[in-house]
């Protein structure tokens with residue numbers, strides 16, 4: 001007869017218990033391992049039975065096409081299903097603003113722009129569209145949403161945070177129901193949920209906890225605060241994610257008052273699993289356990305000790321990604337010596353199997369090729385265009401109270417478009433896009449700001465474009481107005497940590513050169529607020545924060561030319577000077593250039 005764990009009609013907990021009872025210690029330990037796709041061999045997946053596979057940012061199969069991804073994931077699944085007990089893998093990827101690793105996917109604005117849009121229903125729809133594009137490649141799990149509450153814009157991951165305001169971040173956790181589906185009203189609190197194996201993917205709330213609150217915004221640094229502050233500011237969004245049945249949580253590389261989250265039993269077990277009642281599984285970050293002994297010992301040393309510390313603290317799955325067999329040997333040995341109680345292993349594997357059973361991957365282990373055309377489809381690009389439009393924040397609109405500068409006139413003789421970010425899809429998308437750190441240029445199909453402007457103006461309007469306008473061009477006269485698009489080059493994680501937030505490539509000089517001759521709108525494409533000196537702000541006629549809008553540049557033109565009004569409001573404080581940092585709404589003597597919540601509409605100036 002069919003063993004209970006293979007019986008789709010049996011209750012999940014019965015299937016979990018039955019399968020757990022059949023597994024050897026080595027098989028249990030292997031389920032707790034997540035390995036990188038480049039080492040996902042037959043030995044790893046069939047002989048040893050690794051539980052999960054991921055691709056690190058930028059790691060992709062063949063030509064990055066959707067079909068290539070689906071073939072890869074299905075191939076790995078076939079290997080896993082040939083293991084002794086035939087436990088399927090979960091494949092995880094960072095689809096953090098659309099299915100951003102895949103060429104041709106819809107790339108949505110990064111989280112900071114979605115925080116400016118402040119539209120929970122929009123976030124749910126973005127989750128829905130993203131889930132479909134992820135599923136189209138046969139992938140069942142995304143490492144999103146990042147629910148960091150960014151308290152210092154010097155942090156290289158500021159753009160991955162919806163807001164500095166925990167209440168704003170909480171309200172946007174609706175993306176979880178978009179990704180996973182809406183749990184029924186009687187869904188047990190803290191229990192993982194997945195609504196449809198065809199159209200939904202497992203989500204991952206990250207990075208637990210306090211990733212956005214580190215001292216001076218240093219990535220993977222130290223968050224120094226009381227437990228109450230940690231709970232009120234950084235932990236609050238996890239309650240909302242859990243209320244929506246989030247299936248997994250990723251631990252943060254950062255520390256709380258000097259204690260590494262990856263080996264913090266108090267926060268991972270007593271708080272997250274105990275007090276908050278989380279019933280899904282906790283996964284480490286990339287090589288997160290290898291860092292446990294730093295700085296006393298170099299990263300990766302004392303690996304056996306690191307494994308013991310992390311697993312005993314409550315880590316359920318380890319994002320290894322390359323030391324799988326070493327990990328396996330150590331973990332089995334640690335249980336045999338009693339340094340890790342078998343009960344801890346059983347708890348971890350029970351959580352992993354629970355998520356696998358609720359995900360439907362036992363019944364539907366393979367990709368669904370009928371979804372392939374949905375990647376980058378028109379409907380999703382229109383949704384992304386709506387998100388871009390709603391994320392735009394109008395910070396200045398005219399030099400005096402009476403004459404708003406926007407909307408821009410469409411039927412003028414000649415306009416100048418200039419700046420490093422006017423015609424660069426890669427710059428618009430930012431980090432975590434095709435490559436881990438992102439890139440410049442035509443990295444994936446999309447519409448640049450220049451293309452959007454050309455598409456929006458009248459046929460008799462001449463659009464003159466120069467990445468860096470020359471004096472000759474500027475002085476050549478007859479420009480009705482200029483649009484100067486400047487900002488940051490793509491980055492991710494520590495690569496993005498800054499102590500200086502001035503506009504790169506001497507953006508301020510270009511702005512000044514243009515603005516002293518031509519009426520000028522400045523658009524800033526960045527993952528965070530950048531320094532706008534007073535004399536620059538006074539010289540320009542209008543200023544728009546576009547954040548990192550992604551592929552659908554038309555959403556910017558929709559606002560500039562008045563098709564729709566500006567609705568965006570600042571989700572993070574726009575500082576006057578980096579000397580003020582950290583500066584957050586609610587501080588005593590809060591004196592920013594523009595406060596959280598600031599944003600004009602077209603009729604204001």
Ligand SMILES: OC[C@@H]1[C@@H](O)[C@H](O)[C@@H](O)c2nc(CNc3ccccc3)cn21
Pocket residue numbers: 054055056057058094143206285286436493
């Ligand atoms: O990509 C997996 C995780 C991601 O979900 C976490 O948010 C992030 O902290 C994270 N960082 C890495 C490191 N990525 C990496 C990319 C290319 C080469 C080496 C490492 C992986 N991950």
